[in-house]
Amino acid sequence: MAIGRTLARLCFAAALAAFCFAGQARAQGVVADLTTHDVAVEADFSGTRVVLFGSLVGAIDPADETTSDVVIEVIGPTRPVQVRQKVWRTGIWINDGGERVERAPGYYAVVSNRALNDIALPDTFHRLGIGFAGLKTDLMRESLVFGSGDAEPYFDALLRIQRDRGLYIENPEGARFVGNFLFRASIDLGANVPLGQYDVLIYLFQEGVMTGRHQTQLLIEKRGFERFVYSIAYEQPLIYGILCVIVAGLAGLVAAYIVPRR
Amino acid sequence: MQIYLPIAEMSVSVFLLVGLGGIVGILSGMFGVGGGFLMTPMLIFIGIPPVIAVATEANQIAASSVSGSIAQWRRGNVDIKMGAILLCGGVAGSIVGVQIVKILREMGQVDLAISLCYVFFLGIVGVLMLIESIRAVFRTQAGKAAPARRSGQHNWIHRLPFKMRFNRSKLYISIVPPLLLGLLVGLLAAIMGVGGGFIMVPAMIYLLRIPTTVAVGTSLFQIVFVTSLVTILHAVQNQTVDAVLALLLMAGGVIGAQFGVRLGQRLRGEQLRALLALLVLAMCAKLGFDLLVEPDELFSVADSFGGH
Structure with a gap:
């Protein structure tokens, strides 16, 4: 047991050393974290804003004049949808x-801190699958087996409708550098955001080339009474239905007996 | 003050919902109608998905019909035997109706089906109410009394088999028409989120020749059970009952109905009926207009259900 644990520690140390070395070999990297990793959807939820702080890391030369840009991609839980x-x-x-x-x-x-087109060539983003164009390509790849060549308007519509609903967002002003190395970004989550695990990917671009990437996660879940209602409705639908009827019956009794009659 | 509806997954103003419940409660208290056929379209207009509006409204009607039928029960207006026969048809109708909703939902046509049903029934009910109330206005002006209802006359319904005696309704008729009527109303409850009183009561009075007071009481009595069943079936099959939404509507409805009853006693009936008819026709026109006019956005996105 003891030997195993020591061995594990050694491996960890080696990995850490390798990571640090790699970090120094790279020109720069990026680290970031969210102010909260857990958004609670309760009865009064009407949307929220999550703030992300990050910094460039690695061999930082204050005299370095390369322009740095950050692009933050937030991807919510996926689900099958039907576009009609x-x-x-x-x-x-x-x-x-x-x-x-x-x-x-x-x-x-x-x-991002400025328009994607100013940060790198459209092709770069397209290749990385970042932005609406990349998203559309990904979505079409998912469905081309079933779809035909005429399917493109449906995907344009999906992007357009989700954007109008505030579920697909392109915000070239949402991130801002504070000094040369620190940056902050805000992510807007409307009241209609789907619940679940979100991936937050932070990309560092320098002179149009991606030089760093960091990933973190965000959980959006229902809490309190809302969670109770939601989970019982989907996990115990029969009990939920019966409870709804009992509540209705009680409300009817209250109306009949307690509320004063004319 | 906004509240998040857990099943509809949207944030709506509490005051709007309680207010809607209150207004429809006032109207139903004034006119003695269930209010489902007013509330469901209103919920659709404020952006609640039609399937959720229908299932949740069935839940609310269960509440309002409980208090209504308690009052009717006290006055001895409930024919339990007739109610049980209607309910047998109602159970079958709601099971089939909820299944139809489930299938239409998978096909992406449920919103259309609900709208079409509403355009059809709101149109008929609105026109009939308007004609009736205009006639009533002219009658009162002419100073004539309303013509008495013909009673004791036999029609084709009395020639049907499987006859049964209904003491409270003072009838000896076949159980086939009540069964079919129950079936129709069960279907409507499941697909439209209505109690169906607006169809059932006239049918009971004019087709089955049940006394008006007994028709109203018995209809309410069976609506309690049909809407309860529809609520449970929708919860199980479609997960479309929003308990938070239902609670807010019930709260508004209970308060509104109290005011409505008092208001209805003070104001002139015929003019009010004409106003209600116009409201019903306006909602019918709005729903119909939305089907006829080319929408701004031709595409729609919905969560996909079931397999491939």
């Missing part, structure tokens, strides 16, 4: 069969 188009049939507007997207993020935000 209304078509004019027999006098009214009816949904068509639509296009199914297997794994669409329920939330997607790209926050």
Whole structure:
């Protein structure tokens, strides 16, 4: 046991040394953290803003004049969605069969300190899958097996609708450098954000090249009465339904007996 | 003050919801209607997804019909035997109706189906109410009394088999029409989130020739059970009952109904009925307009249900 533990410590030390060495070999890296990793959705939840602080790390030369940019990508839990188009049939507007997207993020935000086009070539972001264009490519790749060539308007619509709902966000002013090395960014989460585990990816770009990447996580979950209602509704639907009826019955009794009659 | 609705997954003003519950409560107290066919479209108008509006409204009607039927019970207006027969049909209708909603939801056509049902029924009810109230206004001006209802006359319904005696309704009729009526109302409760009193009471009075007071009491009595069943079935099959939304609507409804009853006693009935008819027709027109006019956004995004 003791030997095993020592061995584990040695391995850890070696890994740490290797990490530090790699860190120095790289020009610069980036570290960041959120002010909170846990957003509670309670009865009064009407959206919130999570702030991210970060710093450039590694061999920092104060005289260095390279421009640094940060791009923060926040990806919410994925779920299958159906995008439908209304078509004019027999006098009214009816949904068509639509296009199914297997794994669409329920939330997607790209926050940067200036417009992505000024930070690097569009192709760079496209390759990394950052930004709406990259997201669209990813989404289409997910569904091309089922979809056809005419599917593109559906994906444009998905991006457009989610953006209007505040679920897909491109904010080129959401991040700001404080001095040369520190930066802060704010991530807006509306009242309609999906619940679950969010990936937060922080990219450092220097002179149009990605030179650092850091990843952290954010959990959005329901709490209190909201959580109780939600979890019982999905996990014990029969009990939930019966409870709703009992509450209705009690409310009816209150109305009949307690509230004064005319 | 905003409140987060856990099932609808949206944040809505508490005052708006309690206010809506209150206004519909006032209207239902004034006119003695259940209010489901007013509330569900209103919920849809403020952005609650139609399936959630329907299932949650069924839950609220369960509450309002409990208090209503207690009052009717005290006055001896409930024909339990008739109610039980209606309920048998209602159970079958709600099971089928909830299943239809589930299938339509997977096909992405449930919003359309709910809207179409509302346009159809609001249109019919609104026009009938308007005609009736205009006639009533002219009658009162002409100083004539309302024509007495023909009673004791036999129609085709009395020739149907499986006859049964209903003491409180003072009837000896076939159980087929009440079963079918219950079935229809169960379907409507599941698909439209209504109690169905606006169809059931006239059908009981004019088709089955049940005395008006007994028709109203018995209809309310069976609505308690049908809407309770619809609530449970929607909760199990579709997970669309929002308890927080239902509670707020109930709170508003209880308060509103008290005011409504008092207001209804003070104000003139015919003009009010005409106003209610106009309101119903306005909602019908709005829902119909939305189906006919090319929407600004042709596309819609919905969570996908079930497998491939």
